[in-house]
Amino acid sequence: MTKEDIVQLLEDSHQALITFLENQPNDLWTKGPKGKWTTGQQALHLLQSIKKLNDALCLPKFILKYKFGTSNRELRDFDTIIKRYQERLEAAQGVTFKASRNMKIPPLSDKPYILTRLQMEHKKLQYKTMKISDSNLNNLVVPHPLMGKMPLREIIMWTAHHVNHHSKILKERYNKAVLS
Secondary structure, eight states: OOHHHHHHHHHHHHHHHHHHHHHSOGGGTTOOSTTSOOHHHHHHHHHHHHHHHHHHHHSOHHHHHHHHOBOOSOOOOHHHHHHHHHHHHHHTTTOOOGGGTTOOOOOGGGHHHHHHHHHHHHHHHHHHHHHSOHHHHHHBEEEETTTEEEEHHHHHHHHHHHHHHHHHHIIIIIHHHHHO
16 A cells, blocks of 8 residues: 555545544543443544554654564555454453553543544644655554554554544444443
8 A cells, every 4th residue: 555545544534533523412422332432432542542653653763663673574455454453353352452441531521622633643644654765664663552563554554444443333333322
């Protein structure tokens, strides 16, 4: 997938999420299916995820290389990454990773801030994606809590899928479960 394709995928996934969240009734922000995250927690989780990636991409490339190394395998295509993620997600059923454990429910008053920050961070990721060389996108790796070390190109593609994954959950389960 080219950088331009990845940037478009990021744009499409984030815009669909933001539009959905902006149009969702405000009372659903602090509600969710029993035992599951609220809509606000889902949005906050996505913000934390993209912020962490953007923070890593702000580091000098030699630090990323020193800290995490370089890829020792061929790049995976988008479909392979998603298939692997779904397999790992199913295998880790019920496990919540460190950064997302005990997440507080963001109050409704935080909704505009979280949505604005999500938009800013996704635009920042698009910009950074276009500025990074193809060589660094393909060879530098960063850790993912479920997938292990991933080349930058793969984790950025995964980020678009991650947004779509949570958007799908919100659209399919939350309005029905909370409203019924």
